[in-house]
Amino acid sequence: MLRTLADMMNQDKRFAFGFTVMLILVALAFLSLFSPHDPRQWNVVPRDRPPSTQHLLGTTSTGQDVSWQATWAIRNTLLMSLIAMLSSRVLAIVIGLLAGYSGGTLDRILMTLTDSFVILPLLPILILVASILKQSLSVVNLGILLGAFGWAWDARLIRSQVLSLREREFTYTAILSGMSTPRIIFREYLPFIFPLITATAMNNMLWAIGMEVTLAVLGLVSLEVATLGTMIHWAVNSQSILLGMWWWILTPVVICIFIFIALYMLSLSINEILDPRLRVQRMTK
Amino acid sequence: MDVLRVQDLKCFYVVESQGQQREVKAVNGVSLNVKKNQVLGIAGESGCGKTTFLKSLLGLVRPPLRCLGGKVEYIGNGKATDIMSLSKHQHKELMWEHISYVPQGSLSVLNPVRRIGDTFESFIGAHMEPSTTKHQYEELVCSHLEALGLPEDTLRAYPHQLSGGMRQRVTIALATILKPHLILADEPSTALDVVVQRGVIQLLKDIQEEQQNTIILVTHDMAIHANICDRIAIMYAGKIIEEAGVEEIFSNPRHPYTQYLIGSLPRIGDKAHRISAPGSPPSLSDLPQGCSFHPRCPEATDNCRKEEPMLTGIGGDHRVACLSLTRGDFNADQAQVALDQ
Amino acid sequence: MPTRHKLLSINDVTKVFTIGGGFQRARLKAVEKASFALEEGKPEIFTLAGESGCGKTTLAKMILGLLEPTDGEVLHSGRSVQDLVKGDQRDDFNKKVQAVFQNPFETFNPLRPVDTYLLETARNYVTGGSNGASKNAVAEALDLVGISYSLVEDRYPHEFSGGQLQRISIARALITAPSLIIADEPVSMVDASLKMSVCNLFKVLKEEHQVNVIYITHDLATAYYVSDRIAIMFRGNIVELGPVNTVLVEPKHPYTRVLKDSVPEPDPSNKWSGRIKLSGFEERDFMRKGCKFAGRCPEVKAICEEEDPPMVAIGSGMVKCHLYAR
Numbered sequence: 001m002l003r004t005l006a007d008m009m010n011q012d013k014r015f016a017f018g019f020t021v022m023l024i025l026v027a028l029a030f031l032s033l034f035s036p037h038d039p040r041q042w043n044v045v046p047r048d049r050p051p052s053t054q055h056l057l058g059t060t061s062t063g064q065d066v067s068w069q070a071t072w073a074i075r076n077t078l079l080m081s082l083i084a085m086l087s088s089r090v091l092a093i094v095i096g097l098l099a100g101y102s103g104g105t106l107d108r109i110l111m112t113l114t115d116s117f118v119i120l121p122l123l124p125i126l127i128l129v130a131s132i133l134k135q136s137l138s139v140v141n142l143g144i145l146l147g148a149f150g151w152a153w154d155a156r157l158i159r160s161q162v163l164s165l166r167e168r169e170f171t172y173t174a175i176l177s178g179m180s181t182p183r184i185i186f187r188e189y190l191p192f193i194f195p196l197i198t199a200t201a202m203n204n205m206l207w208a209i210g211m212e213v214t215l216a217v218l219g220l221v222s223l224e225v226a227t228l229g230t231m232i233h234w235a236v237n238s239q240s241i242l243l244g245m246w247w248w249i250l251t252p253v254v255i256c257i258f259i260f261i262a263l264y265m266l267s268l269s270i271n272e273i274l275d276p277r278l279r280v281q282r283m284t285k
Numbered sequence: 286m287d288v289l290r291v292q293d294l295k296c297f298y299v300v301e302s303q304g305q306q307r308e309v310k311a312v313n314g315v316s317l318n319v320k321k322n323q324v325l326g327i328a329g330e331s332g333c334g335k336t337t338f339l340k341s342l343l344g345l346v347r348p349p350l351r352c353l354g355g356k357v358e359y360i361g362n363g364k365a366t367d368i369m370s371l372s373k374h375q376h377k378e379l380m381w382e383h384i385s386y387v388p389q390g391s392l393s394v395l396n397p398v399r400r401i402g403d404t405f406e407s408f409i410g411a412h413m414e415p416s417t418t419k420h421q422y423e424e425l426v427c428s429h430l431e432a433l434g435l436p437e438d439t440l441r442a443y444p445h446q447l448s449g450g451m452r453q454r455v456t457i458a459l460a461t462i463l464k465p466h467l468i469l470a471d472e473p474s475t476a477l478d479v480v481v482q483r484g485v486i487q488l489l490k491d492i493q494e495e496q497q498n499t500i501i502l503v504t505h506d507m508a509i510h511a512n513i514c515d516r517i518a519i520m521y522a523g524k525i526i527e528e529a530g531v532e533e534i535f536s537n538p539r540h541p542y543t544q545y546l547i548g549s550l551p552r553i554g555d556k557a558h559r560i561s562a563p564g565s566p567p568s569l570s571d572l573p574q575g576c577s578f579h580p581r582c583p584e585a586t587d588n589c590r591k592e593e594p595m596l597t598g599i600g601g602d603h604r605v606a607c608l609s610l611t612r613g614d615f616n617a618d619q620a621q622v623a624l625d626q
Numbered sequence: 627m628p629t630r631h632k633l634l635s636i637n638d639v640t641k642v643f644t645i646g647g648g649f650q651r652a653r654l655k656a657v658e659k660a661s662f663a664l665e666e667g668k669p670e671i672f673t674l675a676g677e678s679g680c681g682k683t684t685l686a687k688m689i690l691g692l693l694e695p696t697d698g699e700v701l702h703s704g705r706s707v708q709d710l711v712k713g714d715q716r717d718d719f720n721k722k723v724q725a726v727f728q729n730p731f732e733t734f735n736p737l738r739p740v741d742t743y744l745l746e747t748a749r750n751y752v753t754g755g756s757n758g759a760s761k762n763a764v765a766e767a768l769d770l771v772g773i774s775y776s777l778v779e780d781r782y783p784h785e786f787s788g789g790q791l792q793r794i795s796i797a798r799a800l801i802t803a804p805s806l807i808i809a810d811e812p813v814s815m816v817d818a819s820l821k822m823s824v825c826n827l828f829k830v831l832k833e834e835h836q837v838n839v840i841y842i843t844h845d846l847a848t849a850y851y852v853s854d855r856i857a858i859m860f861r862g863n864i865v866e867l868g869p870v871n872t873v874l875v876e877p878k879h880p881y882t883r884v885l886k887d888s889v890p891e892p893d894p895s896n897k898w899s900g901r902i903k904l905s906g907f908e909e910r911d912f913m914r915k916g917c918k919f920a921g922r923c924p925e926v927k928a929i930c931e932e933e934d935p936p937m938v939a940i941g942s943g944m945v946k947c948h949l950y951a952r
Contacts, residue, residue: 169732172692176725177743177798178717178750191737330817331788478677479844483888483898505818508847508890512897531894542819549822550892551851553874559851561823565787 008273015273018265021258029075037065039072039226051247058247061238066251072226073252076139077209077259080227083143084150084208085201091151093197096158097185101166111159117152125149126211130220137221146208154200158193165189195274202267206260213256228252228259287360288467288499289319289342294355296341299348309570311337313523314355316596319467324493324500326514326531328507328546330566334523335503339471342501343386344368344376359384361466382412385460387470387489394456395444401455402426402440405462412463429462432495433488450481454488461492468493468500475504486513507550511535519543522567522577525596529603539605541582576608584609631704633838634689634806635663639698641684657681657688658862659698661937664806664840666703669832671839673849673870676859677885682842685859686808689840690725691716702806721751724799728811730791734783740791741778744768744798751802767797770835771827789820796827806838807831813848825852846889850874858882861918868943878945881919917948925949 009016037044043063051058057066099110129145130137137145165171165188174184209228215221216229219237223230231252235241240248293316298309311334319325329335337350346352346369357368361383371379380386388394396404405426413422427437435454444452453473460468470489474482490513493500502514510517511531518528519540527540538544545562564581567573576594579585586609594606641657660681664672674682687693688700691711700707702723710719727733734740741764748760765775771793783791792812799807809828813821825848831837843849849856850870857867858879866879877883890898917923920930929948938950 169727169729170735172690172725172727173733173743173795173798174735174746175692176690176720177747178720179746188735188738191735330819332817479846479888480677480884483890486890487898487901506890507818508892511892511894512890535892535894545819547892549819551822551825551847552892553847553850553886553889556851558826559822560826561789561821562819565789565820566817 008269012269012273014265015269018262018269021262022266025074025078025255025259025262028071029078032068032071032075035068035071037068039064039069040224048243048245050245057251058245060234060248061240061243061245062234066247069226069231070251070255073228073231074255076225076227077212077229080139080143080146080212081205081208083140084146085205087144087147088149088151088154088204089197089201091147092154092158092200093193095151096155097162097189097193099155100159100162101181101185103163103166107159111156114152114155114159117149118156120149122149123211123214126215127218127220130215134220135222137215139225139227142212142215142221143208146211150204150207154196154204157196157200161193161196162189165192195271198274199267199271202263202270206263206267209256209259228256232256286321287318288321289317289501290358290360290365291315291317291342292355292358294338294341294357295353296337296346296350297353298337299351307570310334310523310572311350311569312341313569313572315520315523315525316355317518317525317528319499319501321466321499322493322497323516324490324502324514326510326517327501327503327520328505328510328517329520330505332566332569333520334569335505335520336471338520339469339501339503342368342469343380343384344371359467381408381460381465382463383465384467384469385463385465387457387460387468387473389472389475394459395452397444399443400440401442401444401447405440405459408459409462426462430458433458433492448481450477450484453477453481453485457485457488457492461496461498464496464498466498468498470500470502472504473502474509475506482509489513507546519546522572523569524577524606525604526578526606527604528596529601533601533603537603539599539603539610540578540607541584542578576606630666632663632701633666633703635701636685636689637661637699637701639685639688639695639700641681641688641693642696655862656684657695660685660859660862660864661698662857662864662867664838669836669838670855671828671832671841671853673841673843673853673856674859675843675846675849675856675885677844679861680859681862682859683810686725686810686840686842690723690808691719717751721802722804723806723808724802724804726792726795726799726807726809726812729815730786730788730795731783731815733791733795736783738782739780740783740786740794741775741780744778744794744801747798747801763801764797767800768794770800770831771797773797787820788816789823792816792824793827796824796831800831800835800837803835804837806840808840808842810842811844812841814843814845821848822851828852846874846886858885863918863946864944865919865946866943868941872941872943878940878943878950879919879947880923880925880949884922884924917946 009019045055045059045063045065047059047061047063049055049059055065055067057070059065095110095114099107126149170188171184174188179187212221212227213229213232216227216233217236219233221229223233232249235249235252293314294312295314296312298311300307300309315338327335327338340346340350341352342357344357352369358365359368359379366379395401406422409422426440430437430439433454435458439447439451439455447455457473473489474485477485486509489500504510514531516528517531517534518525519542520526521542527534527538527543534543535547538547542562549559549561551559562581567577567580573580575591576589579589582589589608592608594608596604596606598604599610638659638661639657640655640659643654643656645652645654664670674685676682684693688695689707691707694708702710702719707719710716734743744764744767745760748763749755752763753759761775768775768778773790773793778794786794813824816824828839828841829852832839841849841853853870855868856870856873857864858873858881859865860881866873866877866882873882874886877886916932917930917935920926923930927948935946935948936951937944937946940950
């Protein structure tokens with residue numbers, strides 16, 4: 001495991017970059033455990049201070065330490081996107097595999113459902129739902145909400161992949177070897193679908209973080225929870241740019257940019273590494 | 286009169302993976318002369334390098350394929366042209382008017398969103414005098430199609446509206462409309478049904494008789510070769526191992542591989558037991574030492590494991606690359622003694 | 627007295643595919659009223675031959691229970707195959723009927739070692755889970771096709787040649803000691819120099835192991851070489867059926883004659899003579915009311931356009947043609 005990781009770091013610069021950045025971010029998220037302040041409390045430090053040795057990234061107008069606040073924000077945002085990603089993966093995989101392998105009426109019903117989710121204008125609906133649920137939109141709830149909306153397109157991709165796999169001769173070989181349907185799906189198909197799942201997982205996390213930031217900036221999530229989105233919200237609402245408090249607004253924005261680039265790089269390189277065609281080619285060598 | 290001369294051509298796929306260079310020896314020292322008005326068949330099984338050989342004859346040598354030696358000369362208009370050293374522009378001029386190509390899959394040549402007629406127009410437009418009128422051009426195309434027995438409305442059809450056999454005939458019409466001197470065909474009938482296959486081969490033969498050009502036909506199907514070719518070259522592991530007139534190859538095959546190939550052909554009306562050659566063809570990236578066929582050859586000697594046989598004449602215009610035939614009673618031990626002294 | 631059932635009997639089997647959806651539906655009869663039977667205890671190699679799109683692969687899938695016939699029935703030892711595979715007897719059925727597919731490189735999942743399929747087959751049908759016994763069963767089957775187990779263990783499909791893979795695929799089918807193997811174009815993707823080794827294997831299976839083989843091919847020359855009886859299919863219909871010696875040597879149906887004449891002879895002194903007529907737009911044949919071959923038949927009569935010809939018994943064979951109808 002460690003060896004393959006080292007190999008991948010050496011071979012692919014994109015992977016090395018993405019992985020390192022994510023590792024640093026996760027480490028920062030863990031630092032939140034040692035935070036001396038409760039992220040919900042205001043006025044725990046002097047207000048409006050620029051970066052200094054005491055407050056590495058300065059302090060806010062609400063009297064919070066930006067650097068400690070950022071560790072909480074990274075933790076919560078990553079957690080939220082992870083929950084969104086996992087729940088939408090479960091939905092996408094189950095629906096995609098089921099529709100693709102069973103075909104017929106079940107396929108038609110599931111795909112009608114999927115298509116309705118694909119064509120729904122997500123942002124207005126999320127805004128609507130969020131404005132109703134606003135106060136109860138904690139990290140976990142927001143993750144589940146985004147997960148419930150983020151699976152449709154990927155379920156479609158998985159289904160089409162299964163449809164083509166089902167017609168390949170080795171499926172018949174598997175049937176004639178007496179393998180059961182779940183076994184065929186998990187043993188025969190999953191290796192082909194796995195790269196799709198991981199690549200879409202990264203993209204889904206990206207999308208979830210983007211959505212969270214959007215909703216938070218609009219003030220539609222529970223604002224006392226520190227996330228990258230709510231940090232930007234408070235910074236914008238307190239006129240941090242006008243007041244020249246660049247450290248307050250730039251910190252969450254720069255972190256967001258790094259997360260986006262890192263996840264994108266990871267998805268690109270993992271997709272390439274796991275691509276079945278390339279895998280076969282590598283095995284041939 | 287030769288139309289094409291190939292001298293010791295070596296074209297390898299050079300692949301780099303994880304810092305290691307790997308060579309796939311697809312065309313490994315092939316020499317061949319092709320005479321005018323001749324149909325030359327190149328036979329061999331999948332992965333013996335016959336398609337790569339055809340590609341390099343066309344000068345389509347692009348990475349990862351690399352030409353590492355030898356030359357291909359096309360002789361036309363009273364001068365010899367080295368195909369490998371042509372500029373892009375010169376190559377374009379030579380192609381289609383002098384040398385044309387019939388690929389295996391017709392779909393890759395015909396643009397799916399254009400009518401057949403438009404494909405013809407843009408295809409020959411580049412090779413016509415600028416003064417040619419649309420009327421003259423249409424007359425040329427129609428008369429050519431008519432000669433090949435294709436109905437005129439094919440020109441208005443899209444490729445998907447035609448059957449596979451029709452598409453392949455359109456591709457052949459496209460490749461022959463400029464009356465090239467040399468036609469290279471790569472498995473032109475392989476994906477087709479037997480009845481259609483016969484029609485396509487018949488068409489190629491008709492064109493050759495009418496236009497008096499030369500055809501190099503690559504296919505793995507020996508029965509097709511028997512029906513259309515004048516000469517046959519057998520390829521094995523990137524090399525030509527036997528070359529002779531078609532009757533000679535079928536009645537008097539000399540290389541053990543050719544003997545297996547001819548001997549294992551089933552015929553309707555003959556139930557006699559047929560046997561295949563033992564073993565499997567070698568990988569082109571990992572060829573055995575000496576003669577490439579020796580691991581499968583029942584007559585292999587120690588010498589075959591060490592020495593690479595050369596393609597050598599054995600009377601008439603029959604050439605074979607097999608040590609047991611070309612050396613006669615030659616004794617390897619004696620040779621070693623002679624070398625030592 | 628219990629009636630003796632035929633090993634396999636195909637009674638008036640029809641398969642209709644609906645193409646497209648919504649407003650543009652078209653019905654395509656891929657197989658139309660096909661009938662033939664294989665006797666129990668008299669192993670033979672039966673060829674289904676025809677051009678692409680003639681319905682031979684569809685018929686094979688129905689025999690394997692992978693497709694359900696629209697009409698008619700496929701019986702295995704007197705019992706409907708559809709009932710067998712839909713009920714709890716799928717395993718029993720697959721133990722007796724196995725298949726070999728066309729493309730050896732597609733038969734096995736490129737991401738899994740080939741021996742997993744062999745072990746899986748042995749475990750599911752023969753040994754019921756024991757690892758050692760499964761390995762023995764696999765080794766025995768591989769031995770029949772002339773490959774040693776050590777050569778196959780933990781190897782991926784790309785490490786083999788087409789001929790080897792096809793033999794491994796046959797070995798997999800043999801593990802359950804089936805009475806019937808359906809082989810769909812088993813040699814069309816195998817290298818020329820190895821084709822006959824696969825063909826000979828089928829002959830050995832029939833003669834020494836009493837295995838029936840349904841050999842599906844477009845290649846009449848190998849069909850003649852391996853099989854005992856042959857059925858020629860054209861546009862979903864079996865147009866001629868009988869022993870290979872009569873059907874391929876003295877074909878009766880005009881289509882069989884055209885087909886046979888189009889097979890190139892590997893003999894330069896016997897080249898094609900005469901010319902053949904090709905149809906331009908072949909899709910029309912499926913929609914014909916009468917004989918599907920009427921559009922291309924050199925001996926077409928007025929009745930051929932109107933009426934579907936009957937199946938006429940001549941000697942040991944059957945021909946579906948108005949020429950022979952009384």
